[in-house]
Amino acid sequence: MTDRPKLTTTGGAPVPSNQYSLTAGSRGPILLEDYQLIEKMAHHNRERIPERIVHAKGWGAYGDLHITADLSKYTIASCLQQGKVTPMLARFSTVAGEQGAADHERDVRGFALKFYTEEGNWDLVGNNTPVFFIRDPMKFADFIHTQKRHPKTNLRSATAMWDYWSLSPEALHQITILMSDRGLPQTPMNMNGYGSHTYSLWNGKGERFWVKFHFKTQQGHKHFTNEEGESVIGKTREGYQEALFGGIDKGEFPRWTVQLQIMPEMDADKTPYDPFDLTKVWPHADYPCIDVGYFELNRNAENYFAEIEQAAFSPSNKVPGIGYSPDRVLQGRLFAYADAHRHRIGTHYEALPVNAPKCPVHNYVKDGAMNFFGGITSGNPDAYYEPNSVAGSPVEVPAVSEPPLRLTGDADRFSHRIGNDDYSQPRALFNLFDAGQKARLFSNLAAAMGGVPGQIIERQLAHFKLIHADYEGGVRAALASLHGYKADTISAQPTAAE
Numbered sequence: 001m002t003d004r005p006k007l008t009t010t011g012g013a014p015v016p017s018n019q020y021s022l023t024a025g026s027r028g029p030i031l032l033e034d035y036q037l038i039e040k041m042a043h044h045n046r047e048r049i050p051e052r053i054v055h056a057k058g059w060g061a062y063g064d065l066h067i068t069a070d071l072s073k074y075t076i077a078s079c080l081q082q083g084k085v086t087p088m089l090a091r092f093s094t095v096a097g098e099q100g101a102a103d104h105e106r107d108v109r110g111f112a113l114k115f116y117t118e119e120g121n122w123d124l125v126g127n128n129t130p131v132f133f134i135r136d137p138m139k140f141a142d143f144i145h146t147q148k149r150h151p152k153t154n155l156r157s158a159t160a161m162w163d164y165w166s167l168s169p170e171a172l173h174q175i176t177i178l179m180s181d182r183g184l185p186q187t188p189m190n191m192n193g194y195g196s197h198t199y200s201l202w203n204g205k206g207e208r209f210w211v212k213f214h215f216k217t218q219q220g221h222k223h224f225t226n227e228e229g230e231s232v233i234g235k236t237r238e239g240y241q242e243a244l245f246g247g248i249d250k251g252e253f254p255r256w257t258v259q260l261q262i263m264p265e266m267d268a269d270k271t272p273y274d275p276f277d278l279t280k281v282w283p284h285a286d287y288p289c290i291d292v293g294y295f296e297l298n299r300n301a302e303n304y305f306a307e308i309e310q311a312a313f314s315p316s317n318k319v320p321g322i323g324y325s326p327d328r329v330l331q332g333r334l335f336a337y338a339d340a341h342r343h344r345i346g347t348h349y350e351a352l353p354v355n356a357p358k359c360p361v362h363n364y365v366k367d368g369a370m371n372f373f374g375g376i377t378s379g380n381p382d383a384y385y386e387p388n389s390v391a392g393s394p395v396e397v398p399a400v401s402e403p404p405l406r407l408t409g410d411a412d413r414f415s416h417r418i419g420n421d422d423y424s425q426p427r428a429l430f431n432l433f434d435a436g437q438k439a440r441l442f443s444n445l446a447a448a449m450g451g452v453p454g455q456i457i458e459r460q461l462a463h464f465k466l467i468h469a470d471y472e473g474g475v476r477a478a479l480a481s482l483h484g485y486k487a488d489t490i491s492a493q494p495t496a497a498e
């Protein structure tokens with residue numbers, strides 16, 4: 001016993017008893033001065049931080065990004081130069097479920113990557129799908145409300161989901177992927193990741209290229225049907241954590257091939273689709289995927305809460321040579337993600353070890369809750385404002401200014417529905433499916449529509465018909481066989497909100 005450390009309060013004082021409360025007499029009430037008891041209870045009350053509104057249930061690990069191609073003509077980013085190896089963290093997640101949700105639910109998976117580059121942190125906060133349900137951040141909160149619990153019943157509502165979707169045809173592409181085989185991956189290792197948004201790369205000559213990031217699984221795509229997923233959940237609700245953590249623990253290190261699609265800047269004016277629209281892909285035939293390297297996950301976190309729950313990813317984290325694009329949803333996320341972390345973790349969430357850059361940090365940010373590092377990291381206590389004439393204080397770096405965006409126009413609320421083609425790309429995907437994949441798509445959709453009023457179902461079927469008559473017919477037949485659904489007496493409603 002003597003070689004074990006003393007149990008102490010958080011103030012460092014030895015604790016005489018961790019078993020029995022201090023009472024007035026053997027049957028008397030507890031004394032308020034029993035600080036060890038008070039501290040245990042108070043701290044326990046504070047063990048949880050607010051869970052993420054979306055992507056609450058997650059699984060993560062550390063690894064390395066390896067760049068094998070010469071990208072110097074596209075970008076000055078040091079982490080994207082040939083031969084470079086950059087340490088990283090990945091966190092995968094489901095979107096809608098809470099922290100206690102079962103892992104094997106049909107849902108989009110988050111695919112968030114943090115690269116600890118020598119020029120600062122670069123976060124790519126993507127999904128396992130190349131597109132998303134919305135193309136304007138104005139719609140995000142409403143969309144997510146339809147995926148969460150009804151305010152009265154506290155249950156998920158298929159009616160809310162399909163009411164919203166059937167009034168939002170831009171969601172069709174993502175719905176088709178979600179309800180296809182890829183909507184329920186067997187493990188995080190058996191799915192692709194996509195940066196999803198259009199970003200940009202820029203080089204030393206001030207030239208900008210639009211870019212899409214793809215991460216292709218080297219473990220192969222493996223999916224479960226709904227029935228298989230339900231059977232797994234009956235045995236374990238933590239299948240992804242078991243697979244990812246357990247695999248890495250055994251020395252099985254998953255890898256993803258990193259690919260880029262690159263578009264010259266002025267091509268954005270020529271494509272028949274808006275290349276900044278998050279509901280669209282860039283067809284491979286137009287912009288082929290180029291292999292540029294791979295990443296490997298090879299180290300588990302020592303403490304899940306400290307390193308995975310408190311991992312804070314934000315698309316606003318970027319490094320010189322990498323830029324944003326006019327993608328509206330990306331623009332919204334640049335604010336919303338960092339703001340979510342300030343709310344749920346605290347002002348200095350980026351000072352936590354998992355989030356802290358591995359390069360020196362110098363800024364004039366001052367004070368704030370839980371400031372354990374002195375705040376101003378200028379290196380000189382006299383340099384607590386800027387501009388200043390204090391020797392050695394940090395100064396801005398004009399050399400890393402991005403080339404200007406050559407896109408201008410009137411400030412207005414432009415409709416992105418009118419004239420937009422929400423049907424061709426889902427059709428291209430539908431046409432890729434074989435008969436078995438189509439049959440599973442139909443039955444997954446029909447299953448998800450259980451209990452939804454006929455008017456809403458008809459409105460959605462009208463959209464499926466605009467993708468392909470077989471799509472609509474297949475879902476209609478699956479609805480009839482699964483729910484005894486008949487359309488005869490129901491008239492279709494308007495197909496969009498505008």
Ligand code: NDP
Nearest residue numbers: 130177180181182192281282283284285425426428429432
């Ligand atoms: P391609 O035939 O060149 O590409 C089709 C891509 O579809 C494949 O490379 C694969 O993407 C993906 N895919 C294959 N099977 C499935 C499935 N069951 N569920 C989801 N995705 C699947 O054609 P296009 O580039 O012209 O794209 C056609 C359609 O493919 C698009 O409308 C889109 O729905 C889908 N797609 C396209 C992607 C792109 O970036 N162009 C990316 C992913 C999907 P991967 O190689 O990424 O595994």
